[in-house]
Amino acid sequence: MITSHVIAATDKDGLLIGAANKNTNKVFVAIIFIFIACGNAVGADDEHINHGADTGHAGHDMSGHSTERDELGRRLHGMKHTVTPEAVEELRANIRGWENITEAEVARSMQTMGSNYEWYISDDKLSGSTGVLILLHGFRDRGDKVFKDQVQPFAEIFPTALAMGMSMMMSQHIQLGIDDLTATGVERIVVVPIVSTRFNSMIRQWQYIFGLHDEPQYATVPRIVTDIDIDFVEPIGDDPLVAKILSDYAREISTDPANEVVIITAHGPSEDDDNARQLALMGNLARVVQQVGGYSAVETATLQDDAPAEVRAANVEHLRGLIESATAAGKQVIVVTNLIGAYTIQPKLRKDLDGLDYKFNAKGLVQHESFIEWIGEVVRAQLQR
Known part of the structure; x- marks a missing residue:
């Protein structure tokens, strides 16, 4: 059975969970508790399938492509x-x-865009009742390895697989992740989509692959085949931890909040109705960032980076106008983004804003310890259902 759930990680005041966490080790305290409660364990079960060797799909020809693992354990890379x-x-x-x-x-x-591929990142002997499949666009080889290293402590607790790529014309990499997790003996799989919002075509394509959306958003691809219970969670969206991340990123380059205007900038979806919903969601984040940081104002903007050129150009002009207006009013502008990775469209954004006076924190959400904490929160919420 495949289900989709809205998960909100909030404290009793609806604000910032984990604000006191100071290092990654603390982020995993709650997850370790789940680990103990759910009985995940590393053992030497002879019947357990070795992920470094063959699994049910290892070497199997899927649409003409070998699924043998490379030297890092990736398949289809x-x-x-x-x-x-x-x-x-x-x-x-x-x-x-x-x-x-x-x-x-x-x-x-x-x-x-690079290849769509699967990467099982847990120890071969790790087993347990719950597995985690993380779906993400991917950040090229360098960024993918950074992300893998960031979630590795999590993968030492739960059997974990990464499925990289937009899945525009294939889904084999996702099926391989499901199969690898199934081979460990899990009874349920929590699917975590690494996107900044549910208002975009990529997550709807993933939902289509899992039978949660009726039509493909790109091309028709095979849907997942499994007897395992699947919980597909909501993306991070306007979770309070995003507000904490953005607040921290703005604070890193802030010197005089009362005389600063923060602009939260996003990639943005192509479709205009999705974009309007995305801006409304970002408005929720902006209110918290202003509340916490005491800035003169906190604005939002999207680029709609994959939309037709004239749409994107109009959004760039709007963003430039926000910066110019704030500068004319004597305010210092701080630009932060809710981009997932650090190596996505930041260079293009710098070029868009060439000649303007502003400070820019180019970090992506995944570089902050709270992002990994969010993954732990949504998995814990599923286990407590």
Whole structure:
């Protein structure tokens, strides 16, 4: 059975959980409690399948692609995308701005995005009743390894797999993650989508793959096949821990809050109705950041980075206008983002704002200890249901 749940990690005042946490070790105290309660253990069970060798899919040909593990334990890493005329037609119909894209242009776009792959990151002998599958766009090899290292302590408690990529034309990497976790003997899998908001096409494509959305958002791909109970949790959105992260990032470069304007900037979804909902969600974050930080004002803006060029250009002009107005009023501008990673569109954003007077903290949400704490909170919430 696959279910979807809204999880909100709030304290009794509805504000910032974990504000007293000062290091990553403390972040995992609650998770360790879950670990003990749920009986996850590392053992030498001879019947346990070794993730470094063969599993049910190891070496199996899925759509012509080998699923053998590389030297780091990744499967399908470096695999080229298979672009078919049928898939291109669906992408033209489903993606704003792709109405006239050619097959060659789709192939180039897929290549720039990198491969969709799976990475089982727990010890071969770790077992337990609950497994965790983390879905994420991916941050290229360097960023992926950084993220893997950040969640590694978590993977020492729960059998954990990462499924990297947007899943625009395939889902094998996600199925492999499900299969790897199933092979450990888990009875349920908590699926954690690493996106900043539920208002975008990528999470709806993932939900389609898990049978939680009726239509594909990109191309039609196989849906997950499993007998394991699946809990698909909500993304981090406007969780109080995001407000804490953004507050911390603004504070790092703040010198005089009463005379500073903070602008929270986001990648933004392509569709305008999604974008309006995203801005409303960011408004919730802005109110907390202003409450905590005492800034003159906290504004929000999205780029809609994947929308048609004229849409993105209008958003850039709006953002530049916010900075220019604040500067003209004698305020110092601080720009922070709710981007998941540190190596995404930050360089492009710097170029967009060239010539303006502002301070920029380019860190992504995953670089903050509270992001990993959030993963622990949503998994704990599922276990307590």
